Amino acid sequence: xxxNSTTTDTSDALIGRADALRDAGRWAEAAEIYQSALERSxxxxxxxxxxxxxRKEAGDMAGAEAAYRRSLDLAPNVADTYLQLGHVLKLQxxxxxxxxxxxxxxxxxxxxxxxxxxxxxxGEAWAAEQVSGIGLHLLGGMxxxxxxxxxxxxxxxxxxxxxxxxxxxxxxxxxxxRARYRLPPAPLENVPAPRWAVLALDTDGMGDPVALARSxxxxxxxxxxxxxxxxxxxxxxxxxxxxxxxxxxxxxxIAPDTAFAPPSCDWVLVIDARSILVAGAIGWLSxxxxxxxxxxxxxxxxxxxxxxxxxxxxxxxxxxxxxxVEAAVQPYRHGMVALRGAVAARVLPGLTKSSDAIxxxxxxxxxxxxxxxxxxxxxTRLADLPGPSPRALRTTGAxxxxxxxxIMPTRNGADLCRSGIDALRRTASEPxxxxxxxxxxxxxxxxxxxxxxxxEAGGTARVLRDAAEFNWSRLSNAGAAACAADLLLFxxxxxxxVSQGWDSLLRHHLDRPEIGAVGARLLYPDGGVQxxxxxxxxxxxxxxxxxxxxxxSADIIARWTTRRRVGxxxxxxxxxRREDFTALGSFDAAHLPIWFxxxxxxxxxRRAGRLILYAPEIxxxxxxxxxxxxxxxxxxxxxxxxxxxxxxxxxxxxALETDPGFxxxxxxxxxxxxxxxxxxxxxxxxxxxxxxxxxxxxxx
Numbered sequence: 001x002x003x004n005s006t007t008t009d010t011s012d013a014l015i016g017r018a019d020a021l022r023d024a025g026r027w028a029e030a031a032e033i034y035q036s037a038l039e040r041s042x043x044x045x046x047x048x049x050x051x052x053x054x055r056k057e058a059g060d061m062a063g064a065e066a067a068y069r070r071s072l073d074l075a076p077n078v079a080d081t082y083l084q085l086g087h088v089l090k091l092q093x094x095x096x097x098x099x100x101x102x103x104x105x106x107x108x109x110x111x112x113x114x115x116x117x118x119x120x121x122x123g124e125a126w127a128a129e130q131v132s133g134i135g136l137h138l139l140g141g142m143x144x145x146x147x148x149x150x151x152x153x154x155x156x157x158x159x160x161x162x163x164x165x166x167x168x169x170x171x172x173x174x175x176x177x178r179a180r181y182r183l184p185p186a187p188l189e190n191v192p193a194p195r196w197a198v199l200a201l202d203t204d205g206m207g208d209p210v211a212l213a214r215s216x217x218x219x220x221x222x223x224x225x226x227x228x229x230x231x232x233x234x235x236x237x238x239x240x241x242x243x244x245x246x247x248x249x250x251x252x253x254i255a256p257d258t259a260f261a262p263p264s265c266d267w268v269l270v271i272d273a274r275s276i277l278v279a280g281a282i283g284w285l286s287x288x289x290x291x292x293x294x295x296x297x298x299x300x301x302x303x304x305x306x307x308x309x310x311x312x313x314x315x316x317x318x319x320x321x322x323x324x325v326e327a328a329v330q331p332y333r334h335g336m337v338a339l340r341g342a343v344a345a346r347v348l349p350g351l352t353k354s355s356d357a358i359x360x361x362x363x364x365x366x367x368x369x370x371x372x373x374x375x376x377x378x379x380t381r382l383a384d385l386p387g388p389s390p391r392a393l394r395t396t397g398a399x400x401x402x403x404x405x406x407i408m409p410t411r412n413g414a415d416l417c418r419s420g421i422d423a424l425r426r427t428a429s430e431p432x433x434x435x436x437x438x439x440x441x442x443x444x445x446x447x448x449x450x451x452x453x454x455x456e457a458g459g460t461a462r463v464l465r466d467a468a469e470f471n472w473s474r475l476s477n478a479g480a481a482a483c484a485a486d487l488l489l490f491x492x493x494x495x496x497x498v499s500q501g502w503d504s505l506l507r508h509h510l511d512r513p514e515i516g517a518v519g520a521r522l523l524y525p526d527g528g529v530q531x532x533x534x535x536x537x538x539x540x541x542x543x544x545x546x547x548x549x550x551x552x553s554a555d556i557i558a559r560w561t562t563r564r565r566v567g568x569x570x571x572x573x574x575x576x577r578r579e580d581f582t583a584l585g586s587f588d589a590a591h592l593p594i595w596f597x598x599x600x601x602x603x604x605x606r607r608a609g610r611l612i613l614y615a616p617e618i619x620x621x622x623x624x625x626x627x628x629x630x631x632x633x634x635x636x637x638x639x640x641x642x643x644x645x646x647x648x649x650x651x652x653x654x655a656l657e658t659d660p661g662f663x664x665x666x667x668x669x670x671x672x673x674x675x676x677x678x679x680x681x682x683x684x685x686x687x688x689x690x691x692x693x694x695x696x697x698x699x700x
Contacts, residue, residue, distance in 0.1 A: 011041040018050070027057035045075035049084065056088055064088045079109035086118060095669070096539060168667040168675035171317065171553055174302065178314040181678040183376065186283035191290045194266035196223040196282055197341075199348070200273045201357060202230035203256040207273025208382055210238050215276035217246030220283065225263050227252045228273065260348050268344035270351075270358055271336035274383040275301065281378035285338050288374045291685060292692035295343040295369035296362060298323075298334050299378040300665070314380060317676065318555055322660035322691035323362065323371040326613060328563035332555045333385040334358045336378075343369060372692035375664050375684055400507035405485030405578070406436040408461075409475040410493040412445040414452075416623065421461065423496040423620075428503040436460065437479040438493075442467030472571065473587035473597045480581060488581055490598075492572040494623035495522065502618045506575045509613055516610025517576045517602055519569020520618035521560065530622045532560030533614035534568040534599065535672045536659035541645060542568060542599050543672050552673045565697050566614045567606070567659050571598030572622055580605060594637070595644045603652055607699040660687070660696035 018033035031054035038047055052067035068085040075081070086101035098118075105115040169177040198216055202209050209228045216226055228235065228251060236253040254260065262268045267289060269282070281299075288297050303316040318332050337358055339347065347364045351357055365371055406424060410417045417438065425431040438461050440452055455461040464482055466475060476490050487510055499505075502520075509518045522531035529546030536542050546560040571587075584604045587597045602612045648656055657668075664679035664687050666672065679687075690696050 011037040011044070014040070015047060015050075018054070022050070022054060025057075027054045030054040031058055031060070031063070043074055045071045045078070045081075048074065049078075049081055052084060052088070056084075056091075061088050061092045065092070077108055079105045079112050079115070082108065083112060083115050083118075086115070090118070168669065168677040170674070171556075171676055174315055174317050174676065175313050177676055177678075178302070178377075183278050183280050183284070183378070185280055186287040187681065188283055188287055191287055193221060194286055194289060195264075196221070196267050196269060196286075197263050197265040198223045198226045198269045198271065199260055199262070200226065200228045200230075200271050201256075202228060202232060202235070202273035203357070205230065205232035206383065208276075209235055209273045211382060212271065212273050212276050213239055213247075213251055215278075218279055219246075219277060219281065222246045222248065223269065223282065224265060225249050225252070227254060227260065229254050229256045229258065229260065230273065231256050260351065262341065262344045262348055265341050267341060268339045268348070269336060270339065270344075270348070270361060271379065272358060272381075272385060274385065275335040275379045275381050276304075277336075278378050278380060284374065284376050284378055288372065288688055289338070289340075291688055292372045293370070294372035294692040295340050296365040296371045297338045297374055298336070298362060298371070299374040299376055300663070301335050301379045301381055302377055303381045303384070316553055317377060317665070318381075318553075319375070319377075319663040319665045319676070320373055321663060322373050322687075322696040323366055324565050324661070325366060326563065326565050326611065329558070332558075334362055335381055335385060337362050337365075339365065370692050370694055372688055373660075375679060375687050377665075400511045401433070402487050402507055402510075403433045403435055403485040404487045404489055404503055404506065404575075405480065405483035406434055407439070407476050407479035407483075407488060407490045408436065408493050409439045409441055409472060409479070410443070410448070411441040411470070412443045412448050413493045414445065414448040414450075417448075417493040418451055419496055420491065420493050421455075423498070424491070424502075425460075427497050427500050429501045430503055433503065435462075435483040435485045437462045437464065437482050439464045439466055439475040439479045441470055441475060471589055471593040473589035473593055476571070476597075477586045477589060480578070480586065486578055487575060488578055489573070489575045490571050491574075492622070495572055495620045496623075497618070497620040499617065499619045505615060505618055509615060510575065510577055514609070514611050515613050516580055516605035516608070517569060517574055518613045518615050518618075519566070519575075520573040520620050521614075521616035522570070522573060522620055522622040525621055525623065529560050530624060531570045531572065532616070533564070533566035534570065534602075535662050536567045536655075537657045537662050537668050538672050539669065540657055541648070542596075542656065544570065545672055547671065556673045561616050563613065563615055563617065564661070566612050566661060567697065568599045568602035568612055569614060571601075573618075573620055574598055574601075576601075576605070580608070580610065584608065591647045592644050593640060595641050596648045599656075600648065600651070603655060603699065606697055609698060611695070611697060655699055658686075658690065660690050663687070 014033050014037035018030045018037060021030035021033060031051060034047060034051040034054055038044065038051060041047070048067050048071035052064045052071065055067060056064035065085065065088045068081055068088065071081050072078070072085070082101050082105035086098045086105065089098035089101055102115045102118045105112050106119070200207070200209055200212055207230070209230055213226065213228075216223055226247060228239065230253060239251045239253065267285070269285070271277070285297060285299070298320065300320055301318040302314050305313050305315050320332050335358065339361070343365055347361055350364075351361065362371055408417065408420065421436060424434065424436070428434060438452065438455060440448075440463060443449055443452070452463050456463050462482060464478055466478060468474075480488050487506065489506065506518055509515050519531070519533065521529070524530050531544045532546030534542050535545050584601065588600055592600055605612060662672070664683040665676050667675040667677045669675070
């Protein structure tokens with residue numbers, strides 16, 4: 001007992017000396033003394049925290065991190081220690097780890113406001129809401145309360161790039177974003193100045209040609225000519241008073257049914273008269289025209305809400321994606337499009353009075369030439385545009401009779417597997433054309449073994465057995481090899497299809513040789529979206545779209561019910577042709593045993609010139625990897641995830657972060673579409689150039 005007392009007395013004395021050095025601001029010396037004290041009393045969690053503080057202030061971030069982690073090993077339920085760990089992780093640029101530490105702090109103590117504030121600042125409002133239980137409407141209020149402090153952080157942001165996410169805003173607070181970020185001047189140095197003509201469409205008389213004309217007159221340079229197609233009486237007289245307010249020529253007014261022959265010019269801007277141009281818009285379009293050879297360019301938009309007579313407020317941004325000919329309905333409407341002069345002369349004479357006229361122009365140009373998307377908010381809608389018209393399902397016209405091989409791994413999942421197979425057969429147009437292969441990954445549950453025996457005895461499915469360590473890629477490859485069907489559907493045992501005729505839809509899509517893989521709309525049991533395609537970029541990797549959408553706009557929600565091209569689809573429901581699967585070497589069981597194998601396969605398909613199609617008309621309930629979740633979560637499994645992500649980054653590089661369907665205004669931190677930010681010029685140019693390709697989703 002005497003020895004223990006002496007040890008304690010000695011460490012206390014050392015701690016007293018260290019505290020005095022700490023109070024004097026002599027951090028490095030304090031850290032040395034705290035370390036000496038802990039060598040005598042290594043289980044004093046609070047002193048490990050003090051060592052962490054001293055090391056952090058002395059500039060030793062890695063040492064501080066180690067000290068905080070040691071304290072948490074001894075006292076794992078101290079919220080403030082997780083908070084301090086989050087701080088040093090953030091300062092080291094380890095953003096995902098910092099987010100995890102702050103979230104853990106909130107799980108221990110929901111009232112820990114500094115942790116909540118840090119999550120918001122890092123663009124993790126969704127995580128903050130989920131952990132703290134505070135609704136996003138309150139988080140938005142907190143953001144408004146601190147918005148006036150943002151300006152003072154500019155120098156800090158430049159010095160610490162890792163806190164750039166402080167610039168992101170929830171979409172619901174777009175007015176705050178717009179108040180802080182005005183459209184900057186276009187980089188027009190050494191850019192030729194094209195000659196512009198404008199055609200404003202007021203065919204239903206619901207627009208405001210006067211407001212539009214004022215916004216045109218304020219452009220620098222102003223357009224060379226402006227024509228308004230309007231059916232509203234008296235509009236010419238209204239326009240006459242501002243015709244020379246910055247415009248070189250008087251505004252010409254024509255009837256909507258008059259054929260429009262564009263004057264000699266480099267570009268024609270066709271715009272709905274329910275919109276106005278943002279100052280500098282034509283400059284940005286001129287810049288974009290110098291960057292790409294596209295025949296048409298469209299841009300982003302927003303809406304205007306009048307709070308009172310004198311205070312208009314911008315709201316509801318329409319942040320678009322690259323043009324997608326596959327989209328059943330474009331999730332956004334175009335209020336304007338810029339056309340090269342020669343192209344305008346070809347397509348404008350066929351312009352109709354339809355409310356879809358500008359969208360039809362974009363489609364018409366895309367049929368023969370390329371269309372680019374400029375991710376800059378260049379126009380504001382004064383009134384809503386009508387909803388878009390859907391496109392017909394694209395098929396080859398032939399009715400395929402191809403058999404579909406269904407590949408379903410399982411482990412001790414009798415109930416899930418039974419429900420999944422029953423749903424597939426019940427909803428299929430041709431259930432007898434399904435060749436079902438179940439791969440049993442070492443089930444030892446009596447009910448599952450009995451169910452698998454029933455499947456084999458009844459001829460419903462072929463059962464393969466593989467009791468080795470779980471490897472989704474290996475199991476799926478074995479299942480594909482065990483059937484001879486021309487089409488393959490890889491599906492989890494916890495997925496229940498609810499769409500009638502899903503098999504016919506798969507055949508329709510995969511009859512087209514350019515389609516490489518097809519995915520479905522997967523819903524949680526409560527009806528929330530679990531998979532609406534995958535988006536590339538958030539966190540430098542790939543995320544499911546639609547998971548826990550918070551405050552997103554109707555334009556974004558429409559993505560998850562719209563057939564369209566995507567970068568990848570989940571292996572929980574992935575269909576492809578056998579010939580492509582074989583040619584590409586199947587799933588990578590050696591390097592991607594559990595995670596990212598589906599993404600890697602889709603990327604290889606895209607590199608081979610194939611498209612990845614998200615088909616939301618095929619709907620299924622996904623119980624979220626119940627079989628996998630039932631297996632132990634150990635250090636080995638976490639290591640596999642880390643190794644797989646590293647392999648994907650090594651193999652695919654920037655392709656893992658690049659998505660023509662993901663507007664650069666959306667923050668690359670947090671959940672997809674959860675926050676918006678001001679994109680840097682390099683990101684604007686990269687997206688513009690990518691969108692101008694014939695197939696922006698193709699990989700070289």
